[in-house]
Amino acid sequence: MESFPAGMLTALWLGILTSISPCPLATNIAAVSYIGKRVADIRKVIISGIVYSIGRMLTYLAVGAIVVAGVISIPAVSIFLQRYMIMIIGPVLILTGMFLLELIGVGLTGPNMGASAEKIAKKTGILGAGLLGIFFALSFCPVSAALFFGSLIPLAINHESIFLLPSLFGIGTGLPVLAFAMLFALSAKSVGYLFNKITIFELLARRATGLIFIIVGIYLTLKYIFNIL
Numbered sequence: 001m002e003s004f005p006a007g008m009l010t011a012l013w014l015g016i017l018t019s020i021s022p023c024p025l026a027t028n029i030a031a032v033s034y035i036g037k038r039v040a041d042i043r044k045v046i047i048s049g050i051v052y053s054i055g056r057m058l059t060y061l062a063v064g065a066i067v068v069a070g071v072i073s074i075p076a077v078s079i080f081l082q083r084y085m086i087m088i089i090g091p092v093l094i095l096t097g098m099f100l101l102e103l104i105g106v107g108l109t110g111p112n113m114g115a116s117a118e119k120i121a122k123k124t125g126i127l128g129a130g131l132l133g134i135f136f137a138l139s140f141c142p143v144s145a146a147l148f149f150g151s152l153i154p155l156a157i158n159h160e161s162i163f164l165l166p167s168l169f170g171i172g173t174g175l176p177v178l179a180f181a182m183l184f185a186l187s188a189k190s191v192g193y194l195f196n197k198i199t200i201f202e203l204l205a206r207r208a209t210g211l212i213f214i215i216v217g218i219y220l221t222l223k224y225i226f227n228i229l
Contacts, residue, residue: 015172049181053174055133064166
């Protein structure tokens with residue numbers, strides 16, 4: 001079974017990978033660009049980026065905590081998971097890995113909240129950046145949904161971590177946003193350059209993560225379901 005420190009690092013990495021996957025990455029850059037255009041002060045642009053990241057982090061924390069707490073608080077479900085969770089994780093990792101490698105696809109999209117979020121942000125200034133973070137975090141794209149519900153939630157349930165692992169996932173989603181906010185405050189050209197580099201890195205990282213998920217999933221499936229290893 002995966003150690004808790006390894007689980008913490010995994011949750012953080014899943015958050016980073018979520019933030020740099022195509023749909024959230026484009027959303028994050030659009031949000032930072034929107035904030036940067038409306039705020040002339042460099043310091044306020046960076047602060048707005050931090051507030052936006054906090055909004056995303058708190059959203060993932062809240063959703064993750066509610067789901068994990070709800071699952072482990074139900075006695076029958078908790079007993080079932082304690083007995084069979086290690087058997088469930090293998091197939092879940094295989095499916096998630098196949099999704100990350102684009103071997104399978106699901107037409108899953110979240111609600112389009114962009115227009116409503118921008119209207120609210122116009123009225124609330126820097127605090128509006130936090131609302132943008134909340135709204136965009138709730139707009140799950142297929143990849144972000146797979147990483148959050150298919151990887152983080154089972155990981156958090158396995159370790160019975162209601163707050164810490166979802167928090168680390170949320171922090172991971174915020175780190176690239178902070179980098180973009182600081183670069184945008186210095187130079188918009190830097191944002192475009194970094195976007196191209198991250199897009200290439202994201203593809204390699206997503207494929208590597210998907211491959212690792214499949215390998216680990218096959219190992220866990222063979223060991224705990226078929227008792228081969």
